[in-house]
Amino acid sequence: MIPRRRIPLRAGDLWAGAASLWPTPVPPSGTGVVADFEAAFAKYFGVTHALATASGRDALLLILDALQLAPGDEVIIPAYTLGELLPLMLARGLQLVPADIDPTTFNITPASVAGCLTPRTRAILAVHLLGAPCAIGEIVALGAARGIPVIEDCAHAPGARVGGRPVGSFGRAALFSLEATKAVSAYGGGVLATNDAALAAHARAALAGRVPSHGALRKAAFKWLEECGVRSPLYGPLARLLFAERNAGRFEAFYRRAHSRLRGEAAAPAAFGAFQARLALRGLGELDARHARLNACWDELAARLPDRFRRQRRDAEGEPAFYNFVARFSGDVRALRRAAHRRGLDLAIGSEVMDDTARLLGREDCPGAAAVSADAVLIPLYDGIGRRRFETMVSTLHALARELP
Numbered sequence: 001m002i003p004r005r006r007i008p009l010r011a012g013d014l015w016a017g018a019a020s021l022w023p024t025p026v027p028p029s030g031t032g033v034v035a036d037f038e039a040a041f042a043k044y045f046g047v048t049h050a051l052a053t054a055s056g057r058d059a060l061l062l063i064l065d066a067l068q069l070a071p072g073d074e075v076i077i078p079a080y081t082l083g084e085l086l087p088l089m090l091a092r093g094l095q096l097v098p099a100d101i102d103p104t105t106f107n108i109t110p111a112s113v114a115g116c117l118t119p120r121t122r123a124i125l126a127v128h129l130l131g132a133p134c135a136i137g138e139i140v141a142l143g144a145a146r147g148i149p150v151i152e153d154c155a156h157a158p159g160a161r162v163g164g165r166p167v168g169s170f171g172r173a174a175l176f177s178l179e180a181t182k183a184v185s186a187y188g189g190g191v192l193a194t195n196d197a198a199l200a201a202h203a204r205a206a207l208a209g210r211v212p213s214h215g216a217l218r219k220a221a222f223k224w225l226e227e228c229g230v231r232s233p234l235y236g237p238l239a240r241l242l243f244a245e246r247n248a249g250r251f252e253a254f255y256r257r258a259h260s261r262l263r264g265e266a267a268a269p270a271a272f273g274a275f276q277a278r279l280a281l282r283g284l285g286e287l288d289a290r291h292a293r294l295n296a297c298w299d300e301l302a303a304r305l306p307d308r309f310r311r312q313r314r315d316a317e318g319e320p321a322f323y324n325f326v327a328r329f330s331g332d333v334r335a336l337r338r339a340a341h342r343r344g345l346d347l348a349i350g351s352e353v354m355d356d357t358a359r360l361l362g363r364e365d366c367p368g369a370a371a372v373s374a375d376a377v378l379i380p381l382y383d384g385i386g387r388r389r390f391e392t393m394v395s396t397l398h399a400l401a402r403e404l405p
C-alpha cells in the first residue's frame, strides 16, 4: 500500500534525542540553541520577534491572550481548516464566525471576510491552507481600516511568499507548527512570529515560567514507532480495516484524541527544549530545498492527473509552499477510496483532509467549504515516494477515473 503520508526517519534525530537526555545546565535566557533557532527563524521570515512555543495551538492561544480578546468578542475564522482549533477558542468564550472559502483555492477571500465583519469583530484568523498563500495583503488592509488585527496561521505554509515576502510577516502575529507532519519538524512545537514588540513581550512573559520536559522526546519515540508501522507490510491490511466505511470516522476521532493525549500540553505546556531547537534549526536550513523538490513533484502530479480530479489552485496569490496534494474528485469519494484501497493506494477523504468548521459550528452558510469538504481527496505525495511508486500511483488514479461511475 502506498501510504497517505510518511515522515522521514533520520538517524540524526535519534542522536539529538539521546544527547538531550544528558543533563546540561540551562543556558542564560537569550542564549543557547533555542535562542539561536528563534533568531534564525525571525531572520528567515523577516520579522523582529520569533518565540518558540509548545505547539502551533499554543502560539495561537498566546496571541489571543496578548491581544486581550474577551468572552463575547467575535473572531472570523476560515470555514475550512483544522477543526481542533475551535474548542480552544470556544473555551475562551469567543464567538467564532466562519468565512467561506473559494472552492478552487480552498482559502478565505477578502470578500468572504468582509461579509463576516460586524461591530463586534475583534480579530481575523487567516490560514494559508495546504501551503497556498491567501490574499493576505488585502485581508490585512481590510482589518487595518477598522483597527482589527489579523492572525496568520502559517502551519501549512512556512516558506510560501506573496510578492516575494514570506507569509507570517503580514499580519499582527503569526503561528507556525513544528509537528512531525509539518514542513519543519521538531516532533512538536510551534513558533509565534510578530513585528509587534508589545505583543512579543506579553507572550515572552507568559513563556518565562515554563519548565522543559521530555514530552517531545516521548512524542518522537511514538512517531518513530508509528512510522515503522506505516512502512511495514502490515500497513495495507490495517489501513483497509481502519478506514473501512464503518470504522473511518471512529478511528479518525480516536487517533486525534490519542495524539492530543500524547501532546499532553493542555494543562501545562512545557518550555521548548534544546532537542526540538536542534531539529527545527536543521529543518529551517533545509526548507527551501525541500519546497523546490516537492513543489516540482506537486506540479508533475497536477499535470498528469486525470480530468475527474481538479487540483487545488495554489498560486493565485503568490508562491506556494509544499504541504499536501489535495484535489477535488467529481464522483463518490467513498467509492473512490474503497477502490483505491483495493489497488494499494491509500487516499484520505473528508475530515481526514481538513474540517468544515462552519458545519462543526452548526452553520450552513458556507457552501464553498461544504463543497470542498465533500469531495476533497488527499493524494499521497511526500519526500521519498520514489519514481516507481509515483508512476504506479498515476496509473492507478487513471484506472480509477476510468472505472468508477
Ligand SMILES: *Cc1c(COP(=O)(O)O)cnc(C)c1O
Pocket: 055, 056, 057, 058, 081, 082, 085, 127, 153, 155, 156, 176, 177, 178, 179, 188, 189, 190
Ligand atoms: C497543525 C495545524 C495547526 C496547529 O499546530 P499544532 O502544532 O499541531 O498545534 C494550526 N493550524 C493548522 C491549519 C494546522 O494544520
